[in-house]
Amino acid sequence: MSGERFLGTEDxxxxxxxxxxxxxxxxxxxxxxxxxxxxxxxxxxCLRPGAAPELIQYLSIQDPALLALGRGMPSLSLKSFFLPxxxxxxxxxxxxxxxxxxxxxxxxxxxxxxxxxxCDAAALEILDRVMRWxxxxxxxxxxxxxxxxxxxxxxMEDDSCFCPAxxxxxxxxxxxxxxxxxxxxxxxxxxxxxxGRELLAAHADRLKDLDALSDGAxxxxxxxxxxxxxRERVAANLQIDxxxxxxxxxxxxxxxxxTALGVRCNGCGAxxxxxxxxHCFDIVDEPDGVGCGTRRRCWDTCQTGKFTAHASGHNPRxxxxxxxxxxxxxxxxxxxxxxxxxxxxxxxxxxxVCHAGQDLVEILATIDVAARRGEPEPTAAGEGDAA
Amino acid sequence: xxxxxxxxxxxxxxxDETTDTxxxxxxxxxxxxxxxxxxxxxxxxxxxxxGAGEAPFxxxxxxxxxxxxxxxxxxxxxxTTALREVNVGDTVGFRxxxxxxxxxxxxxxxxxxxxxxxxxxxxVRCVIWNVLDRRExxxxxxxxxxxxxxxxxxxxRELEQWATRxxxxxVTTVDPGGETQDWAGRxxxxxxxxxxxxxxxxxxxxxxxxxxxMIKFSFPVLDKLGFADDDVFTTLExxxxxxxxxxxxxxxxxxYVCKDGPVFTAAQLKQLPAEY
Amino acid sequence: xxxxRDLARTLLESGxxxxxxxxxxxRRGARxxxxxxxxxxxxxxxxxxxxxxxxxxxxxxxxQLTGLGKVAMVVKGxxxxxxxxxxxxxxxxxxxxxxxxxRCGGVLEEPALPRAAELTPATVAPRxxxxxxxxxxxxxxxxxxxxxxxPPPAMTIDDRVAALDSMSPQERWQFWTDQFSKCVRCxxxxxxxxxxVCERCIADKTMPQWIETASHPRGxxxxxxxxxxxLAGRCVGCGECxxxxxxxxxxxxxxxxxxxxxADRFDYVVADDPEKAAPIGDYRPDDRQEFIK
Numbered sequence: 034m035s036g037e038r039f040l041g042t043e044d045x046x047x048x049x050x051x052x053x054x055x056x057x058x059x060x061x062x063x064x065x066x067x068x069x070x071x072x073x074x075x076x077x078x079c080l081r082p083g084a085a086p087e088l089i090q091y092l093s094i095q096d097p098a099l100l101a102l103g104r105g106m107p108s109l110s111l112k113s114f115f116l117p118x119x120x121x122x123x124x125x126x127x128x129x130x131x132x133x134x135x136x137x138x139x140x141x142x143x144x145x146x147x148x149x150x151x152c153d154a155a156a157l158e159i160l161d162r163v164m165r166w167x168x169x170x171x172x173x174x175x176x177x178x179x180x181x182x183x184x185x186x187x188x189m190e191d192d193s194c195f196c197p198a199x200x201x202x203x204x205x206x207x208x209x210x211x212x213x214x215x216x217x218x219x220x221x222x223x224x225x226x227x228x229g230r231e232l233l234a235a236h237a238d239r240l241k242d243l244d245a246l247s248d249g250a251x252x253x254x255x256x257x258x259x260x261x262x263x264r265e266r267v268a269a270n271l272q273i274d275x276x277x278x279x280x281x282x283x284x285x286x287x288x289x290x291x292t293a294l295g296v297r298c299n300g301c302g303a304x305x306x307x308x309x310x311x312h313c314f315d316i317v318d319e320p321d322g323v324g325c326g327t328r329r330r331c332w333d334t335c336q337t338g339k340f341t342a343h344a345s346g347h348n349p350r351x352x353x354x355x356x357x358x359x360x361x362x363x364x365x366x367x368x369x370x371x372x373x374x375x376x377x378x379x380x381x382x383x384x385x386v387c388h389a390g391q392d393l394v395e396i397l398a399t400i401d402v403a404a405r406r407g408e409p410e411p412t413a414a415g416e417g418d419a420a
Numbered sequence: 421x422x423x424x425x426x427x428x429x430x431x432x433x434x435x436d437e438t439t440d441t442x443x444x445x446x447x448x449x450x451x452x453x454x455x456x457x458x459x460x461x462x463x464x465x466x467x468x469x470x471g472a473g474e475a476p477f478x479x480x481x482x483x484x485x486x487x488x489x490x491x492x493x494x495x496x497x498x499x500t501t502a503l504r505e506v507n508v509g510d511t512v513g514f515r516x517x518x519x520x521x522x523x524x525x526x527x528x529x530x531x532x533x534x535x536x537x538x539x540x541x542x543x544v545r546c547v548i549w550n551v552l553d554r555r556e557x558x559x560x561x562x563x564x565x566x567x568x569x570x571x572x573x574x575x576x577r578e579l580e581q582w583a584t585r586x587x588x589x590x591v592t593t594v595d596p597g598g599e600t601q602d603w604a605g606r607x608x609x610x611x612x613x614x615x616x617x618x619x620x621x622x623x624x625x626x627x628x629x630x631x632x633x634m635i636k637f638s639f640p641v642l643d644k645l646g647f648a649d650d651d652v653f654t655t656l657e658x659x660x661x662x663x664x665x666x667x668x669x670x671x672x673x674x675x676y677v678c679k680d681g682p683v684f685t686a687a688q689l690k691q692l693p694a695e696y
Numbered sequence: 697x698x699x700x701r702d703l704a705r706t707l708l709e710s711g712x713x714x715x716x717x718x719x720x721x722x723r724r725g726a727r728x729x730x731x732x733x734x735x736x737x738x739x740x741x742x743x744x745x746x747x748x749x750x751x752x753x754x755x756x757x758x759x760q761l762t763g764l765g766k767v768a769m770v771v772k773g774x775x776x777x778x779x780x781x782x783x784x785x786x787x788x789x790x791x792x793x794x795x796x797x798x799r800c801g802g803v804l805e806e807p808a809l810p811r812a813a814e815l816t817p818a819t820v821a822p823r824x825x826x827x828x829x830x831x832x833x834x835x836x837x838x839x840x841x842x843x844x845x846x847p848p849p850a851m852t853i854d855d856r857v858a859a860l861d862s863m864s865p866q867e868r869w870q871f872w873t874d875q876f877s878k879c880v881r882c883x884x885x886x887x888x889x890x891x892x893v894c895e896r897c898i899a900d901k902t903m904p905q906w907i908e909t910a911s912h913p914r915g916x917x918x919x920x921x922x923x924x925x926x927l928a929g930r931c932v933g934c935g936e937c938x939x940x941x942x943x944x945x946x947x948x949x950x951x952x953x954x955x956x957x958x959a960d961r962f963d964y965v966v967a968d969d970p971e972k973a974a975p976i977g978d979y980r981p982d983d984r985q986e987f988i989k
Contacts, residue, residue, distance in 0.1 A: 088944065108943070109880075118880055119910035122424040125470040132428055132470055132511040136421045167679070168664040171422045193724070286673070286693050295760055296730050299752065301884035303942040313668035316424065316661045317909045318473045326471055330424070330662075331910040332880065333669070338757075339900050340669055341659050344475075344497035347632070349658075349672070349695045352760040359695075367674045386942045388807075389748070389888070390727020498902040 037253065039246060041219035044239040046097035049147065051236060053095065058144040060114055062107050063099045065090035091146070091153075102148040103215055106190045110309030110380065111146065111153040115176045116160070119331035122172075122316070127324035139175035145232065148185040148213060151205035152196050152380035156309030157182070158208035162372040163312065181232050182209040183222070186256075188263050193381030195271035195394055201378040203263040214256040217248075221256040271394050273401035275365070275375050281404035282366035286358075290403055294396060295357030297389050302334030304383035304391070310364070310376045313340075335359050361396065423664060426468055426513030427453055431506050432488065437574040440495040441539055442504055443480065445488050446514060459483050461524060461550040462543065462655060462683040465516025466663045467491055472502030476660040478682070479517060480542045482549035489514060492542035492574060518663045520683050522547050522627065522653055524554070531560040533619050535638055537610045537630025538567050541574050543655045543682075544629045548582070555587055562589045562619045566610040569598030591617050611637035621646035628654045639686055649687035656682050656696060672696045697742045699839045700770065703796060704737040707768050713794050714765025717753050719746040725808035728753065732764065742770065742840060743812035747803040747821050749934040751778035751890035756787055768794035772803070773829030776968045777932040778890035780834050783970035785930075785977070787893050790970075797835030802827070802846025805939065817850045822948070823935045825849055834968040853933075853952050860949055876916040878943040881909070885937035885947055886923060891930045898922060924950040929958045929975045932966045961987060 040048070052059050065088045089105040091114065121137040146154075157177065164173040186204040196202055206212050210229030213220040222240065224230040233240060243249030285291060305311040315333040320326040333340060336356050342348045350356045368376035377393075384393050433445035444467075448454040459479055468474040475497075481490035493500050506512060524547070532551055536544040551558055563582055567573045573592065583590040593606035593613045606613050611634065626647050628638055635654060642652050658670040658677040670677040673693045675684075704716040708731065718740045720729030726745035731737055750769055753761055761767075771779060776797060782788045802815050802824035813819065824846035832838070860868060883899070886892045899907045899919055907922060908915035924947075931951045938948040959965050961984060962975040 119912055122422065127470065130430075130509045130511055132513075134421065134425060134428065136425050139422070163666060163668075166665050168423055168666070170666055283674070297728050299884070299887040299940075301887035301940065302882040303884040303940065306880040306882045307942055312666070314661070314666075315909060316474060316667070318468075318471050319908050319910060320471055328424070328468075328470070329910045330667075333667070334882065335668070337883065343657070343659055344500070352763075353758065354760040355695065362673070363668065363671070367671065370674050371676075384724065385808075388936075388940045390722050390724070390807075392723050395723050498905070501903065 037214075037221040037223045037256065038233070038240040038242055039216075039219060039249070039252060040213070040222045040240055043219075045102075045147075045219060046100065048236050048239045049094070049097040049100065051239070052145055053097075056143070058093050058142055059147060060091055060093050060111075060144060061100050061102065061147045062089050062104070063092040063094050063101045064088065064104075065092060091149075100148070102185055102213075103188075106150065106380070106382070107153075108382075108386075109307055110156065110382065111149055111182075112156065112160075112309050112312075114144070114146070114180070115157060115173055116312055116314070116332075119329050120172065122328045122330055124321075124327050125325065137172070139171050141175055141179045144176075144180040146180060146182040149182050149209065150187055150380065151184045151203060151207070151209070151212075152187075152194075152201050152378040153309045154182050154184045154209040155196075155201040155205055155207040155378045156380075159310055159368075159372075159374045159376060159378070160312055161208075162374060163368075166372070181211075181228050183211045183213055183229065184209045185220075186212060186214040186260050186263065188259070189267040189270075190381060191385075192270050193384040193392075193394055194267050194379060195381065195397070196379035197264065197268045198271040198273045198397070199275055199375045199377050199379045203267050204260040214259055216252045216255045216259070221252060271379075271398060273397050274405065275369070277404040278397065278400050279366045279369045279375075281400060282362055283370065285403075286362075288403075290399065291358050291361065292354050294361065294391075295353035295355070298336070298353050298357050298387075298391055299389050300336045300338065300353050300356060302336045303386045304360075305334035305336060306332060307382040307386050309378055309380055309382075335363065357391075361400075365397070365400075424515070424662065426466065426474075426515040428511050429489065429514045431508050431510050431512060434506075434508060437492060437576070438572050441492060441574055442495075443490055443492040443575075444503065444506070444512075445481070445490050446512065447488050448514065449511070454487065457489070458486065459517035460521035461547045462521035463517035463519050464663070464678075464682060465489065465491070465514050465518065466660070467493075467499075467503065468513035468515075469499060469502035469506060470511075470513060473499045474513070474515070474661070475499040475503070476518075476657075476663055476678075478543035478546065478655065480546050482546050482553060484550055484553035492539065492545075494539050515663060519678055519681060522550075522683050524550060527625050528557045529559060529623070531562070531620070531622075531624035532558055533624055533626040534561075534563045534565070535610065535614055535626060535628045535630070535642075536563075536565045537634040538572060539574055540630030540634070541565055542629075544627055545575055545578065547627055552582075552585075552588065559623065560589070560619075561587065562591070562617070564591045564593070564610060564614050564617055566593035566595065566606075566608075566613060567598070568595050570594055570600045570603055572598070609637070610634050611641050614638055615641045615644070618645060621648075621651075625651045625653065628652060642686075649690065650685050652686035654684060654686065654689070656684060658682075658696065697740060697840070700742060700796065700798065701737045701740050703837055703839060704731060704740055704768065705734045707794060708732070708734040708737065712766070713768040715761075716740070716768045716770070716796075717750050718742070718770035718796075719748065719750075725806075725810065727807065730761075730764075740770070742798050742800075744802065744804045744815055745807040745809055745812050746772070747805060747807050747939070749775045749778060749888075749890055749932075749936045751775050751782065752888055752936070754779065754782055754788055754793070755890065755893050757893060757895060766792055766794070768796055770796045770798055771832065771835070772798060772800040773827055773832045773968070774823055774932060774934050775890075776832045776834050777829065777966050778934065780968040780970045781891050781930055781932060781966065781974075782893070784972075784974060785893075795835045795837075797832040797838040799830070799838065799840035799843050800827075801843025815847055817847055820847055820849050821935065822849050822851075822853045822856075823933055825852055829968055832968055834970070853935075853948060854956075856946070857949055857952050857956065860953070873913055873917070875945045876920055877913050878945055879911055879916040879920065880943060881911040881916065881919065882942060884940040884942060885920075888936045888940045889927070889931075890934070890936075891927060891932070892923070898926070920945070920947070920950065924954055927951055928954040929962070929964060930966070931955060
């Protein structure tokens with residue numbers, strides 16, 4: 034990375050302050066908590082005693098002191114800043130027989146994401162494909178165009194990560210405008226797009242050339258070593274041939290390996306809600322009063338029975354086996370076929386959040402074996418007699 | 421307005437086809453939009469009642485008669501209940517046209533067979549009028565249509581119009597037990613009557629739409645009559661929301677019904693998983 | 697757990713059941729197991745990681761499971777109360793089910809461990825302390841050696857409810873508003889709950905639309921409160937809803953509070969006896985009514 038420069042920890046805080054002062058929204062991993070009311074102390078006593086002491090989320094921060102870079106995986110992905118959990122599409126007002134419509138404004142406020150997980154940023158570029166497919170989704174595109182994203186090189190979260198297996202990387206910049214890599218005293222930062230370069234140029238006073246630092250070469254080595262070690266570490270978690278997995282799923286739709294994946298699944302959709310690439314949504318009309326209301330879209334999941342239920346009562350996907358197969362099919366076969374991208378960046382959240390024990394690493398490994406050898410092999414955890 | 425915002429349309433007419441099926445005739449409110457609106461037979465729109473939501477229906481009026489957009493729907497849920505409550509003069513929303521269409525230009529000179537059941541006549545009716553309005557481009561036109569009972573037949577006035585034309589063969593039937601005392605048409609399930617009428621498959625295409633059970637038993641009849649799978653066309657319905665390929669719910673395997681459909685050939689259907 | 701595995705193997709070999717639902721080791725710790733072949737019985741485990749309430753898999757609205765045939769299910773004393781609930785409400789018939797009770801000394805809250813760990817106040821599941829069903833009676837078989845009592849957790853659920861009760865109504869409203877603003881309406885709480893068995897959940901009804909679909913605070917408050925109310929007198933306190941929630945909403949506090957109210961007003965606590973009538977389905981002329989204003 035030849036264009037790298039050094040951004041000290043204090044200068045990072047200063048950079049955030051500069052951005053905020055300029056009216057730019059800053060989104061970063063931060064420690065999420067309940068409101069800072071007098072009841073907060075008592076209320077924290079009500080939370081699950083076993084819950085993680087620090088809940089890290091991507092938040093829009095007003096104070097550089099809240100930055101929590103590199104302190105864990107934000108529990109929800111960056112998705113909600115580009116495709117919100119629920120967002121107004123339009124408002125209507127009724128006047129007699131006539132209706133007045135007001136579209137929801139396209140958000141164009143300048144935003145910067147600092148320290149995104151590379152898997153979360155890559156997801157944004159993958160979703161760009163469907164959001165621009167023939168019809169352009171202005172709400173998504175407006176936010177993408179207004180947001181600069183800098184990823185933070187990731188050391189690997191745990192053994193449920195598998196970004197390289199699906200074409201992402203722990204030091205990736207897909208979907209992003211630059212990369213931060215942790216080193217002593219701060220970060221090395223490099224821009225990878227014009228927008229990233231412009232941002233860094235506008236805040237050049239916060240950055241130092243490595244040649245001007247006595248330990249510049251050392252920092253460069255540190256950064257490279259960090260990234261190389263992470264790539265090697267996470268590659269060991271799962272090695273699959275994504276293309277042969279795609280082809281196998283497309284031609285083995287009724288294979289017992291695929292038709293029994295939903296036995297354990299509760300059909301809750303927690304996986305979809307934490308997933309950076311799941312984008313399925315519902316559209317609903319909600320009255321705000323008499324004769325007026327909002328048409329919204331909100332996150333939805335193919336894992337519920339209602340997802341494909343016809344008003345007539347007919348449901349093409351009537352049980353959880355069929356619905357879970359659809360999830361695997363959409364992510365690893367349909368989306369790659371239609372858009373040339375796997376609809377997954379290997380972040381591992383679905384596996385971590387599934388308390389029923391569904392494990393995407395295991396599922397992909399099993400399909401990969403079947404794809405490469407033509408027959409499924411027993412794995413330690415399940416012999417396929419779970420059907 | 422963004423991608424998901426509808427155009428506003430005024431209800432200019434409504435016809436109760438049966439006790440639970442209604443046709444609405446809409447005019448886009450914006451005069452320029454009304455002037456330039458065009459579509460092809462088979463495409464659909466998302467019709468909305470503000471406060472209840474949107475539902476997808478094929479455009480039931482033919483593209484050869486612009487100026488108004490028609491939809492025919494059965495009362496089954498929240499949106500159709502709200503659509504049943506709108507009156508002439510009320511405003512509804514319309515987004516479209518979306519989806520693919522029946523390739524009428526490829527059918528020039530051919531015989532066209534229409535097979536429909538119940539409310540499945542709605543998307544087919546659009547094609548029928550489209551064909552009849554370009555009558556000299558096509559050879560023989562045959563319509564086989566049936567419903568559970570006489571009361572369940574839709575587009576009753578138009579059935580009579582088609583029956584009195586001498587450039588169309590119209591065969592109407594009701595299910596056994598659905599006939600009235602003065603019913604002059606046939607009695608029997610549509611697939612049965614179709615095999616009795618036995619139209620020739622030579623130089624012919626078939627347009628089929630109806631309840632799943634009717635389609636299931638009509639396809640083998642057409643196959644036996646010699647229709648190739650590439651020459652049998654149908655239109656699918658699926659639960660839809662966005663209609664433009666973004667919300668991820670209407671797919672059958674790798675095929676998005678709102679973008680690659682709703683018109684499919686029997687050949688294409690056979691390639692799809694049985695998830696529709 | 698040889699007696700459990702032998703029993704499972706025998707039940708499958710004889711054809712008395714077609715599937716045994718228990719726990720197994722997955723890549724990330726203990727998880728539910730569905731054993732259909734006698735050879736698979738060796739996968740079954742029971743240790744402190746077996747926190748999952750498997751009774752949810754008896755929901756008749758899981759056609760991929762009901763289609764497998766007669767079930768033998770391994771249950772802890774807490775889980776079997778949910779089975780009793782389903783029997784009480786006639787969601788199941790007793791003949792379709794073989795119940796294998798297992799003697800339990802408490803479980804960890806976190807099953808994603810490579811090996812079973814000892815229970816400590818910090819790691820034990822909140823529902824274990826004070827367990828009143830350590831020798832479950834609604835069972836066809838009871839396996840496992842007697843276990844010691846589970847240790848008290850760092851903070852019991854009643855302590856946590858008391859912390860909530862000590863707030864003023866405004867503070868408590870603000871607390872729940874903040875918590876429900878996190879809700880993403882994934883319905884994990886509903887899907888995992890053994891007693892949420894409605895064929896068409898109120899949240900899915902559109903005519904009329906009782907609960908708004910989109911995940912804004914108004915709709916979220918309605919959903920979570922309605923679900924708690926629909927479980928009053930039925931919830932067995934397994935806490936799976938809270939464990940499954942991907943955004944860490946302390947759902948079990950709502951259910952525990954309502955359990956306390958039901959115990960106080962109607963003299964009723966859930967037990968593993970399906971014959972014991974629940975307040976929601978029972979009426980006595982001498983029911984207390986002084987709280988009805």
